[in-house]
Amino acid sequence: MKKMIALLLVLALVGCSTFVTIRTDPKNAQLSINDEPKGKTPFYGDLSDGLFARYLCRIEAPGYKPLYVQLSKELKWGAFIAGWFFYVPWLWASGPRPFYSFELQQE
Numbered sequence: 013m014k015k016m017i018a019l020l021l022v023l024a025l026v027g028c029s030t031f032v033t034i035r036t037d038p039k040n041a042q043l044s045i046n047d048e049p050k051g052k053t054p055f056y057g058d059l060s061d062g063l064f065a066r067y068l069c070r071i072e073a074p075g076y077k078p079l080y081v082q083l084s085k086e087l088k089w090g091a092f093i094a095g096w097f098f099y100v101p102w103l104w105a106s107g108p109r110p111f112y113s114f115e116l117q118q119e
Contacts, residue, residue: 029058030107032083034069037115041073059083061107076116083108 034043034055043050045067050057059067067083085107 028061028107030061030110032057032059032108032110032112034112034114036071036073036113038073038076041071041076041116044070059108065107067108071114071116073116075119077119079114079116081114083112085109 032055034053036043036053039054040052043053043055045059047068047070053071059065069079069081069083071079071081
């Protein structure tokens with residue numbers, strides 16, 4: 013029983029994440045996620061699968077209109093199924109998709 017409680021505590025504190033790739037056309041566009049600069053595209057990084065996590069992106073490049081987009085989420089089946097046995101994994105049952113591609117419009 014103690015091992016089960018320790019496992020649930022670790023899951024609650026650590027959570028899960030998805031390794032995400034964001035590509036743009038044109039390349040080397042400036043990317044911000046939730047108003048935090050992430051550098052130029054393509055972007056490779058981990059984003060939390062937290063149930064309430066939202067990712068609002070701003071993508072900008074010279075000569076192109078800025079693009080504002082919210083990253084869509086998908087169901088994480090492993091966490092969803094584990095949630096039937098341990099409630100805590102449901103907190104990470106949805107998260108960002110692993111790949112996004114956006115095309116900016118010229119001004």
